[in-house]
Amino acid sequence: MFAPDRIAPRKAVILPGDFVLLKNCPHVHIARQSTIPILHLIVKYWNKRRLQRIRERTQRRQQAVAVQYAESELRKHTYTRGDTEKNIGLMLDALGLAARRELLRRLQREGAMSLSKLGQPFHMKLPRLHKQILILERSGLVTTHKRGRVRICVYNRAALEELAAWLISRRR
Numbered sequence: 001m002f003a004p005d006r007i008a009p010r011k012a013v014i015l016p017g018d019f020v021l022l023k024n025c026p027h028v029h030i031a032r033q034s035t036i037p038i039l040h041l042i043v044k045y046w047n048k049r050r051l052q053r054i055r056e057r058t059q060r061r062q063q064a065v066a067v068q069y070a071e072s073e074l075r076k077h078t079y080t081r082g083d084t085e086k087n088i089g090l091m092l093d094a095l096g097l098a099a100r101r102e103l104l105r106r107l108q109r110e111g112a113m114s115l116s117k118l119g120q121p122f123h124m125k126l127p128r129l130h131k132q133i134l135i136l137e138r139s140g141l142v143t144t145h146k147r148g149r150v151r152i153c154v155y156n157r158a159a160l161e162e163l164a165a166w167l168i169s170r171r172r
Contacts, residue, residue, distance in 0.1 A: 079140025079159065084166060087140060091163050094139035099124075100132050104141055107155040115144075115151045 079087055095101055103118060119129035133153055136142040140159035144151050 078138050084162065087159070088163060088166050090139040091141060091159065094135050094141055097132070100136055103129075103132060104136060104155065107142065107153060112152055112154040115153060118153055 076086075077090065079090060095104075099122065102122065106118060106121070107113070115129060115133060116126065118133075119126070122129070124132070130151075133142060133144060133151075137144055140162075141156055143154050143156050145154075146152070
């Protein structure tokens, strides 16, 4: 109701259910709406710990909203079975770089392999290779899983077939 950093009015409206401290009185439960002079009123809302909890609760809510927003943005840029229009855009973006096409071609020819083994002929450092594989994975062309400390990459044939079917349907 009142915050210590605000200028309080001369009289406070107390709503039913509020607990207040009156000067020289114990806690009083207000049963009906009334007006009490501020000089005799100390409202429980001035409790510093309570105000801190309210601030922390607000910060936690804001953080939760930010996390939800980030997750929804990531979903917009991730392969989703059945959402062909979005998937086609992601796949064409992923296939736009020659290095990613070569990585995909190698996975098609030689089958599943570790990330470091996949990148050996290309002389790519692991962070750059991982970034390229993440783009291929988000587009659905590659799936990865970890076995211990090793990340295994697997070619996803169904995604490329989806792209081929879409291209054939557009040709007519």
